Amino acid sequence: MTSASEIPATIKFPARSRRGILLGLTFSQLVVAGLGGLLLLAVLMTTGVLTALALSPLWALLGAVVVIRIRGRSLAEWAPIAARYRLRRATGQLVWLARPSTRPRREGLLHLPGTAASLRAVTSPDGRLGAIHDQQSATLTAVTRVSSRAFALLDPATQNTNLAGWGRALAALSRSGQIARIQVLERTVPDSGDTLQRYWLEHGRPSTPVAGPIYEDLLDAAGPAAAPHEAYIAIALDLREARRLINQAGGGLTGAFAVLAQLTASLDQSVRGAGLAPGGWLSAGEIAAVIRTAYDPAALGALERWSESGRAEADIAAAGPVVLVEEAEQIRTDSACHAVFWIEQWPRTETSASFLHQVLFSAGVRRTLSLTYVPQQLDAALKDVQRRKATIVADAAERVRRGQVDSEADSVEYQDVKARELQLIAGHADVAMTGLLVVSADDSEQLSAACAQVETAAVAALIDLRRLTMQQAEAFTAAALPLARL
DSSP states (O other): OOOGGGSOOEEOOOOOOOOOSBTTBOHHHHHHHHHHHHHHHHHHHHTOHHHHHHTHHHHHHHHHHHHOEETTEEHHHHHHHHHHHHHHHHTTTTEEEOOOOOSOOOTTBOOOSGGGGGOEEEEOTTSSOEEEEETTTTEEEEEEEEEEOOGGGSOHHHHHHHHHHHHHHHHHHHHTSOEEEEEEEEEEOOOOSHHHHHHHHHHOOTTSTTHHHHHHHHHHHHHHHOOOEEEEEEEEEETTTTHHHHHHTTSHHHHHHHHHHHHHHHHHHHHHTTTEEEEEEOOHHHHHHHHHHHHOGGGHHHHHHHOSSSSOOOOGGGOSOSEEEEOSSOEEOSSOEEEEEEEEEOOOSOEETTTTHHHHTOTTOEEEEEEEEEEEOHHHHHHHHHHHHHHHHHHHHHHHHHTOOOOHHHHHHHHHHHHHHHHHHTTOOEEEEEEEEEEEESSHHHHHHHHHHHHHHHHHTTOEEEEOSSOHHHHHHHHHSSSOOO
16 A cells, blocks of 8 residues: 555646736736826817817727737736837947956956846855845845755655755745745756866776777767756845844844854755755855856856866856847857746646656756745735735626626636635745746757747646746846846
8 A cells, every 4th residue: 555655746836816906907007097098088178079089099009008918918018128128229238248447346246237237246254155245135145056866766755755845944944034035046057078087087097908998988979968957056145134133243244144154054954854965055256157157158167177176166257248148039148049938837737746857857958947936924925815815806796796707717816815825824934936947059040949949848847938028138147147136
């Protein structure tokens, strides 16, 4: 007889709500509808009904802007995105170039494009921990590298134990009240074969008859074709929420690092219960190398060769790209082209916990998966639940008043909200999760083929991908860099 622990755990996600603020309309739609209504009222009061009828094409256009949807967004929602993109193109901000300068530079500045331009890499007073300091959002972010055994090859009991352990680790961090965001980043990188060659030079025996030359041929063939996987966890300490503890620890960055060190030690212990092996918290130079290789994957081999420890390190001032060209649906950086997808819908039916396996292990595709968790305060989460329940009930009552049929989508959403409320009452932590997927290739043609392959794998994984338009540069910063930013 099979015990409960030997049955593979299944998971299901709630459907993403498309409910607006009022009458199913979002803020942008309400703004357009409100302005249109005010304009119509002004025309009626000043020039009369005939003029209002003559302006019927204008009212029809405003109605179309509110109602018509393209790629999941209404035209009213697309308007600010398109306007911002057009403005940036008109002012030459779609091309970013690293220019040499003789002026003094701020110590530790990463020199990244976009809103990440002010980020600074800092090191703890004892020199053991590197972090990214974001003064604008008041966060201090540390990054650790983790590894694990292949999840799909584990027995069901071990899979269930690891899943429960990861849930406990997330809950512990979320309940602390000091974490702004938690990011899990898993990526594939090109491998020049330098690590294999280094091991062979240290431990191999090239002079061995027959076997020696065969091993050397295999290393020459396998090195460039390899695509190792790297996984990182980044935690962003909220300096405002942790102000009291920081002041108790000495204040300033010194106190912040003391609080951050406690959180990192807690995370190391928690993730071991999830079957993960912490590989050590990254120094400032190692974080810079991860950022550098996201923009320039071809630089990884050189960074590993230059490093005495074998772990890639980079000059902090050279962490950013040399060139970044943003287009509507992709960006081009030093040695690669990238396209960013947003995971719009997660599986809404029962599926195995390894449902992303086909996406993560698509043959010949270089990609980065980023999951960003934003902890929600219990009181705020319960208020949000009550607001959603009230909105669903009010919409259902309005349909009854109009004589419209019931919506099964509303019934499903209501059950999802009730399940969330029960979990909050039971003491579970509440987090908002955002999934982003970056697909990378050497040129645009290869990128198109890789994107098609990933989208096919996403269908089999029961997730809905939406390729971002006119938002690629900022989305790449959030998805490909371990900065725990959104």
